[in-house]
Amino acid sequence: MRALLVPAGGAAGFIALWWLAVLLRLADPVLLPSPLETFNDTAKSFTQGPLLHDLWRTVTRTVLSFLVACAIGVPLGLLLGARESIYRAVEFVVDFFRSTPASALFPLFLILFGVGEGTKIAVAAFGAALVILFNAAYGVMNARRTRLLAARVMGASPLRVVFDVMLWEAMPQILVGMRSGVSLALVIVVVAEMFIGSTDGLGQRVIVAQSLFESGLMYGVIFVAGALGYLLNLTFLLLEKRFIHWAGK
């Protein structure tokens, strides 16, 4: 109970400060609406406006790009991790593109995939796949040697060793990669929704609200996007805790 009360207290304090700033007129009311106004505008957009649809679009794009990223990143990471010499050869390229801001790749992806859904998903998947690949490869490379030898001695074929030992050994690290990957995918999707020919999505909604001076709604969409990111992160933390029950024991 206490574990819930303390963070709730922090959030309440944040809202109280915000309200105080509004009451003291520290900023122009057009730029800083009250929490209540923000809530009302957001609720209205949810029930009568497009916000629910926007949220749904952002979630689908993020999940879709995350799934594509997993489908590429996990097997490729396992393969590269199992053959360390190959990984060392491509490590620089992976690290380089992992460090490149995905937003800098928008123009390139626009040329490759055109103005449409494909580009948003491709660029987000690309960013997330590198993070997942990197983590999966390191998970495999840090696999306990004894366990690999034990499996071999027990008659496991090389392919068996990959699926029965390496995959499991890498699993904690793969889930860490997935958690970072899904967060990154959300970031890229929201930015892409702002700038790559979109008509919906949270990114689109926030930039439209800003340009129409609907600041209550703008703040609301920011909070919705924040809540989405937080929930995605929390989901993977809980998955890790539940599924990787052996970690650190």
Added chain:
Amino acid sequence: MNAITPREAALSVRGLRKAFAGVAVYDGFSLDVKRGDILAIFGPNGCGKSTLINMAAGLLPVDGGEILYDGRIVDEVRIGYVFQNYREALFPWRRAAENIRYPLRRMGLKRAEIERRLESLAADFRVRFDLNAYPYSLSGGQQQLVSIMRALAVEPEVLFLDEPFSALDYETTLSLRTLLQQVLKARKTTTILVSHDLEESIVLADRILMLTRRPTLVADDIAVDLAWPREAATLSAPDFIAIKARCLDVFTRAVAGA
């Protein structure tokens, strides 16, 4: 030591050669292990005791010579291997029983046979803890017992034990040692034990191979003619003490000889 005829040998090593970074560890090493015997290998640090069993188990390539199991290479026979570090040898994502079933599944045995073997091992080792638990929730001794059961489940032609008790406390070591000798003798499992504990080597072995510093040679080959089962009283029996004195003497000379 009586000569071992080729038909009696479960494992034959001939002219083994192995070097690490140009330093020869084995340079023409030969050994025969009699079927059903428990052979303990004892020697100074770095003489390549673990290297020898890793090469025999096919985990490490040899530079030259041959290691044959009744004429066959290691890939053609069933072997068991118990690692020193049970924490890193068991699969923590599988329950203890699933760990033991794993090599049996790889052999393609029928489910009924797998369960029969699991139950017979649990009975032989008088297992009283829950085999459906995950390894990390078991004690160190229980985890190493699971490792031993997993290695024995395949009914190996040769069982390799690499310092199996070195990470366990003395009390656990004593009880596990007693159980292990009973089971190995009842099943007539040919076993090669690497240990850095002389007392343990003598208590468990039919024969002790004392090795020199590298390049490794046999310093002495000692038959341990103590009656089975060997119990706490064995440790203070005159025969035991005589063997231990002889081993210590050989060991001291082997270490000093370098």
